[in-house]
Amino acid sequence: MHLLEQNYRDKKVFLSGHTGFKGTWLSLWLQWLGAKVMGYSLDPPSMPNMFETMNVAPKLAHIRGDVRDFNKLSEAAARFEPDIVFHLAAQPLVRLSYKNPRLTYDVNVMGTVNTLEMVRNTPSVRAAVIVTSDKCYENREWVWGYREDEPMGGRDPYSSSKGCCELVTSAFLRSFFPPEEYGRTHNVAIASARAGNVIGGGDWGGDRLVPDCIRALTRDEEIVLRSPDSVRPWQHVLDPLGGYLALGSLLLTDGPRFAGAWNFGPSENGAWSVKEVVSEVIRLWGKGGYRVESTGNAHEAHLLKLDCSKAGKYLGWRPRYDVKTALAMTVEWYRRFYSDEGKATLRDFTVDQIAAHVR
Numbered sequence: 559m560h561l562l563e564q565n566y567r568d569k570k571v572f573l574s575g576h577t578g579f580k581g582t583w584l585s586l587w588l589q590w591l592g593a594k595v596m597g598y599s600l601d602p603p604s605m606p607n608m609f610e611t612m613n614v615a616p617k618l619a620h621i622r623g624d625v626r627d628f629n630k631l632s633e634a635a636a637r638f639e640p641d642i643v644f645h646l647a648a649q650p651l652v653r654l655s656y657k658n659p660r661l662t663y664d665v666n667v668m669g670t671v672n673t674l675e676m677v678r679n680t681p682s683v684r685a686a687v688i689v690t691s692d693k694c695y696e697n698r699e700w701v702w703g704y705r706e707d708e709p710m711g712g713r714d715p716y717s718s719s720k721g722c723c724e725l726v727t728s729a730f731l732r733s734f735f736p737p738e739e740y741g742r743t744h745n746v747a748i749a750s751a752r753a754g755n756v757i758g759g760g761d762w763g764g765d766r767l768v769p770d771c772i773r774a775l776t777r778d779e780e781i782v783l784r785s786p787d788s789v790r791p792w793q794h795v796l797d798p799l800g801g802y803l804a805l806g807s808l809l810l811t812d813g814p815r816f817a818g819a820w821n822f823g824p825s826e827n828g829a830w831s832v833k834e835v836v837s838e839v840i841r842l843w844g845k846g847g848y849r850v851e852s853t854g855n856a857h858e859a860h861l862l863k864l865d866c867s868k869a870g871k872y873l874g875w876r877p878r879y880d881v882k883t884a885l886a887m888t889v890e891w892y893r894r895f896y897s898d899e900g901k902a903t904l905r906d907f908t909v910d911q912i913a914a915h916v917r
């Protein structure tokens with residue numbers, strides 16, 4: 559039996575953000591591994607969305623709740639008695655964070671505080687993975703990849719809120735779950751996971767490059783680019799999710815050895831410019847075009863790479879797909895979604911993508 563299956567089969571997993579893009583993929587993967595999942599989130603963030611498309615709800619305990627509602631969050635977890643918590647719920651959009659910084663900090667930072675406090679108060683929990691972002695780092699726009707122990711920062715409210723989530727996680731780790739006290743004063747191993755821009759089928763989030771491309775292409779409109787030369791790390795959603803699962807599994811079996819922060823970025827050649835990504839999407843789709851518009855005042859980082867040596871060495875984790883493969887898998891997913899024939903078997907196709915990633 560595969561190690562992940564061995565470690566997740568019949569485990570109780572509490573997952574916040576399960577109605578979102580990454581959360582739905584993670585729910586499907588956990589179900590495929592035989593885990594029992596409780597999802598705790600607000601409604602799916604878009605229409606259409608991955609959560610309803612995959613019809614995940616009937617196969618998990620679905621709680622519609624806000625991570626800012628500490629009592630409801632704690633009661634749900636107390637009832638479910640999870641072994642492990644994955645915290646993905648967030649306000650994840652940079653541009654929305656400029657429009658609504660209070661909401662962004664409230665959901666992202668207090669949502670993380672509430673989740674960690676819930677972990678502290680729920681005796682069944684033995685591990686937690688807090689999902690933040692590569693944007694948590696103070697971006698110095700240099701050519702080297704960021705390592706886990708480099709300073710937190712973030713110039714825009716979203717990025718800085720994710721830096722704050724990291725600081726909160728680190729404070730809880732050191733104050734309440736110190737690895738050296740594991741097995742004596744507590745039995746919880748907590749970690750944070752930092753990944754870059756992910757792509758994959760089922761994302762219709764606003765202000766995200768591939769969803770923006772697909773929206774325009776399906777309407778026969780031009781794709782509008784704001785920062786064509788921005789270079790970002792791109793990876794298929796299954797790559798970081800595989801990292802979160804490997805990390806969670808080792809936190810469960812080996813406890814404190816794996817506590818702390820982890821990067822899950824693409825390989826060196828995974829950094830492509832926005833223009834390159836869009837050109838490849840258009841090529842795969844078979845038609846379409848783009849035009850460039852000014853960004854206005856919003857600052858966008860130009861280069862941000864992660865150094866993932868730690869995850870490679872200690873978790874045996876490596877990104878499986880290069881950008882070209884990730885884009886081909888993604889465009890094929892949307893092609894099926896937008897065809898009646900393909901849509902009927904889309905869930906099977908999605909689960910096949912998960913199975914192929916594991917093999």
Ligand SMILES: NC(=O)c1ccc[n+]([C@@H]2O[C@H](COP(=O)([O-])OP(=O)(O)OC[C@H]3O[C@@H](n4cnc5c(N)ncnc54)[C@H](O)[C@@H]3O)[C@@H](O)[C@H]2O)c1
Pocket residue numbers: 574575576577578579580581598599600601602603623624625626645646647648649650665689690691692753754755756757763
């Ligand atoms: N998608 C990416 O490229 C990317 C990159 C780096 C990090 N991340 C992080 O990964 C996580 C998931 O991102 P995603 O792309 O799936 O986002 P998404 O917008 O698709 O999903 C967000 C999820 O959070 C839930 N949510 C939002 N506010 C909530 C609240 N107040 N209470 C409870 N639930 C709430 C939504 O209902 C949804 O389930 C986030 O933490 C995000 O910051 C995403």
